[in-house]
Amino acid sequence: MKFLQWLHRWTSLIILLQVFLWTLSAAWFTIMDHDGMKAHQYMAHGDHSMLNTTDMVDLNQFEHHFTDASLVRVQLVDGIPQVVVRYGEDEYEYLHGLTGLPWQTGEAMATRLAQASYSGPGDVKRITAIEETWELHGWKGSAWKVEFGDDLNTRVYVDENSxxxxxxxxxxxxxxxxAFRLHFIDYTGGRNFNNLVIITAAVVTLWFALSGLILLIKLLGSGEMRWSWRKVPMRTQAGDSEVNLVTPKHRTILQTLQSNELPIGSGCGGGGTCGLCKVRVEDESLPVTDAESELLSQEELAQGIxxxxxxxxxxKGKVVLQDNAARYELELxxxxxxxxxxxxxxxxxxxDEHPxxxxxxYVQFLIPEAVSRARPDDIPEPYHGVWESIAEVExxxxxxxxxxxxxVRPGAEExxxxxxxxxxxxxxxxxxxGSTYLFNLxxxxxxVVEGPFGEFVRTDNEQHVQCFIGGGAGMAPLRSLIQEELESESPRKIxxxxxxxxxxxxxxxxEFEELAEQGKLLFTPVLSEATSHCDWDGPKGFVHQTVENYLKDVDVLSRDYxxxxxxxxxxxxxxxxxxxxxxxxxxRFDDFGN
Known part of the structure; x- marks a missing residue:
């Protein structure tokens, strides 16, 4: 009898727990819409384009595949015709429409297909080849997992075979x-309401409930789940007076600084990939994360960075800002x-104060909430052709x-x-x-800007040649560095x-050709897409290839790069x-990719 009372008591707890889970999961179903539960918030809906097979694909080369086929169709995938052959009810073969070879989806194509199906605000941050994943129930094969850096952590799966x-x-x-698993007591995720897991759950839920209760009590006792506020002492590296910031405990240091308008470098939005948001924390117990082991030097880690x-x-302890940055208002x-x-x-x-x-x-531009035009008004006539494909929308x-x-060099008036x-x-x-807003100023x-930030600065070895290698928008910091070198008392060879x-x-x-004519530097421009119709006698190809040919005949170790x-x-x-x-x-390098 005592055993039956004990079992009845604990069975009541399990039922109570399940009622709570039903209520919780049902509330989630009410809040989340259909697209949200299917992860289609950022999905750009569209089908493969069907082709007139006589226009682009010669189906005669595929005749040996059609013997037992129940269906043959041609579609466009990433702009390439693909022949789909079905055998029976659910066996498919995918062929390249131009070569007749089995279809293969490479990493670059998978990235493009994922981007084409994606309508969110994020950029591709990682692509991984996989053969299985719990997120695609019932799927088997080879695929690419394309991850986007957005607020929902979107992941797009592209089948490699098709x-x-x-x-x-x-x-x-x-x-x-x-929520589905908890609501229907189906922890396999297979949407099968008559499985071994449900049967087993009836026996072991007691231990799940007990251990979960212990963990919950432990978390509540540790304060990790409490929304509490505290004062955080912070100061700048220059030794300014300390300020106490009141902030929720669950926030990161970066969020605390940004919410209190204390400028700090951050190029990845808090993703832990750029390594710019350095602070010194006077707390020896603070652990070193994987991102910090990769992005910070051992010397910095030893200093509490x-x-x-x-x-x-x-x-406990103080947070010391490494960059004594400030906020400035600029007028174009x-x-x-x-x-x-x-x-x-x-x-x-x-x-009043000049940066x-x-x-x-670099500095951070604070781009305000606004309405921007996709095309500026002052496009010079020689460049109209480049802008023809850019829509005139707001x-x-x-x-x-x-x-x-x-x-520009430090000390310049503008x-x-x-x-x-x-x-x-x-x-x-x-x-x-950002670029659209600034283009329309x-x-x-x-x-308003905050800064300055960054460690892409000149070296101090007076004997080394200064070798600058750049492309595109990389001109900006390189031009500043070169101007500063030329303004120094004893400019090094450039x-x-x-x-x-x-x-x-x-x-x-x-500007640089004039400096070269004056003997102040060696300037070598390189064109990667120079055509036969282009009036160009200089190096062609990629800039790193020209650098490689040049460095073969010089002492590479006598230069700073x-x-x-x-x-x-x-x-x-x-x-x-x-x-x-x-x-x-x-x-030394400045990574625009981060």
Missing amino acids: GTVIDHRNTPWVISDW RLACRHKTPT TSSRFITPLMKELKFSVVT EFKAGQ FEHSEVRRNYSMA LVFNVRYQPTADGAKVPGV KPGDNV EFFYGARSKQELCYAD YVCGPPAMLAETLKLLKSMGVPDSQI
């Missing part, structure tokens, strides 16, 4: 999936195109922060920036918010290799320098 976008997954879907985005607000004095898609913006400083920065550093955007490097327009990318609804308009696709995109070419430009160009150049044995201490 190029089909299998489905989208995100954090709300994970919550919905678990941490990434503000990786840690919750500390319960002039704006001009220097390439078809790049503008030079010059600003005067409205605030003190080092060459190579769009609303929320407040964001964007980083831009100074393109601050100069190079802003490259970012057209609408695959899967995106609007063009680049008129002389007299004001903006070599400047700059890559662009065409002559129109060679910004500041006249500064690299800045598009991610692909940066990666190839750093790979080249590593292969030539150049030590890290002689390489």
Whole structure:
């Protein structure tokens, strides 16, 4: 009898717990809409384009596949015709419509297909080859998992054998999936209400409930689940007076600083990939995260330097800002195109104090919530052809922060920036918010910036040649560094290799060619897309290839290298320098990819 009472008592607890789970999961189903539960918030709906098979595909080359086929159709996948052959009810074969070979979806194509099916605000941050995943119940095969950096942690799965976008997954879907499991007591996720798991759950739920209760009590006792407020002492590295910030304990240090308008560098939005939000925390018990082990040096870690985005607000010790940054108001004095898609913006400083920065550093522009036009009004006539494909539309955007490097030496009366327009990318609804807003500024308009930030500054070895390697918008910090070097008391020898696709995109070419004629530097522009009709006698190809040919005949270890430009160009150049044995201490770079 005592055993029956004991069992009855605990069975009542299990029933009570299940009632609670039913109520909780039902509430989630009420809140979340149908697209949300299917992870289709950012899905761009569309089907494969069907073809007139006589136009692009010769089906005669596929005759041996059609013997037992029950269905044959032709469709476009990433602009390529694909032949789909079905055998029986559910066996499929996918063939390349032009070659007749089995279809293969590579990493680059999978990325494009995922972007085409995606309509959210994020960019691709990772792509992984997989053969199984719990997020696609019942699916088997080989696929690509494409992850986007948005607020929902969207993941797009692309089948490798067919190029089909299998489905989208995100954090709300994970919550919905678990809500289904809890609501129907189906922890396998198979939507099968008569399975061994449900039967077993009836026996072991007692221990689940007991252990869960213990863990809940432990969490409540530790304070991790409480919404409490505390004062956090913070000060700048320069030794300014301390300020006490009142903040919820669950916030990260970065969120605390930003919410209190204390400027701090951050290029990845708190994702732990850029390594810019450095602070010194006077708390020896603070652990070192994986991101910090990768992005910070051992010397920095030993000094208590941490990434503000990786840690919750500390319960003890002070937080010391590493960059003594400030906020400035700027007024646009002039704006001009220097390439078809790049503008030079010059600003005067409205605030009383002028920013003190080092060459190579950047500031954060606070782009306000506004309505921006996709095309500016002042496009020069020679560049009209480049802008023909950009729609003349207006769009609303929320407040964001964007980083831009100074393109002028320290001490100049005006601050100069190079802003490259970012057209609408695959899967995106609007063009680049920051560049579009800045492109439409008129002389007299004001903006707010924070900074300066960054460690892309000159070395102090007076004997080394200064070798600058750049491309595209990487011109801005390199121009600042070169100007600062030329203004120094004893300028070191300068070599400047700059890559662009065409002559129109060679910004500041006249300026550097004049400096080269004066013997102040060696300037080598390189065009990657120079045609036979182009009046160009200089090096052609990629800039890192020209650098490689040049370095074969010089002492590579007698140079300090500064690299800045598009991610692909940066990666190839750093790979080249590593292969030539150049030590890290002689390489400085600014990674726009982060």
